[in-house]
Amino acid sequence: MLKVDSIEKGIVLDHIQAGKAMQVYQYLNLDHLDCSVAIIKNVKSNKMGKKDIIKINDTIDINLDVLGYIDPNITVNIIEDGMTIEKKRLELPEKIVNVVKCKNPRCITSIEQELDHVFKLADRESGAYRCIYCDQKATHSQP
Template sequence: MLEITSIKQGIVIDHIKAGQGVKLFNLLNLDKADFTVALIMNAESEKMGKKDIIKIEKNIDVNLDVLALFGKQITANIIKDEEIVEKVEIKLPQTIENALTCKNPRCISNHERHVKTEFQLINEEKQQYTCVYCDHLYDLEEI
C-alpha cells in the first residue's frame, strides 16, 4: 500500500471527488508551482470509497471559491509543524470570477479579452449559477 506522509507546513485539500483532483490542481495553477505539491488520486476513503487529495508544502493563498466548485465535501486544512491548525469552511460563493468559462459560445466573455467571466449563484441547493452577461445557466455538476 502507498504511504501518504504528512507535510510540515502548508495546505491539504482533502475529500476531492475521485478524478476531479487534476482539474482542481490545474485551476489553482499548481502545475506552475516552484514548491513541493502532491496530487494523490484514488486514495482509499471510508466515507467516499475513493478520493483525491492535494498537498501543498507552502502556505499560499488558495482561491476558496474554486474549491467550493468541486463540492461541499471538500476540506482545506492549514498545517503547521505537521499539525492541523485551522480547518477552513468551504461555502459556495455568491459570485465566481475568472474561474469558469461560459458554455454559451456566443457569450461576450468568450470573445472579448478584457471581459472577465462572472457568474452569480441563483440556486444554492442545486448548485446553479448564471452568467452575468448572457444568463446561461451553469450547473456545477458540469465540471
C-alpha cells in the same frame, strides 16, 4: 501500502471527490508552484468510499471560491509545524469570477475580451451558475 510523508508547513486539500484531483490541480494552477505537490488518488475513506487528496508543501493563497465551485465538500487543512492549525469548510460561492468562461458566442464577454467572466449562483440545490451578462448556464468542465 503507499506512504506519503506528512508535511511540516503547507496545505492539505482533503475529501476531494474521487477522480477530481487533477481538475482541482488545473483550476488552481498548481503546476506553476515551485514546491512539492502530491496528488493521492482513490484513497479509502470511511465517509466517502474513495477520495482524492492533494498535499502542497508550502503555504499559498488558494482561491476558496474555485474550490467551492469544483467541490464544496473539500476540506482545506492549514498545516504548521506538522500539525493542522486550521480547517476550512467550503460552500458554493455566491459569485465566481474568471473561473469558467461563458460559452454563449453572443455574450458580451465574447466580444469584449478584457471583460471578466462573472457567474452568480442561480440554484444552490443543483449547483447551477448563470452568466450575469447573458444568463447562460455555466457547466462544470475543464478551465
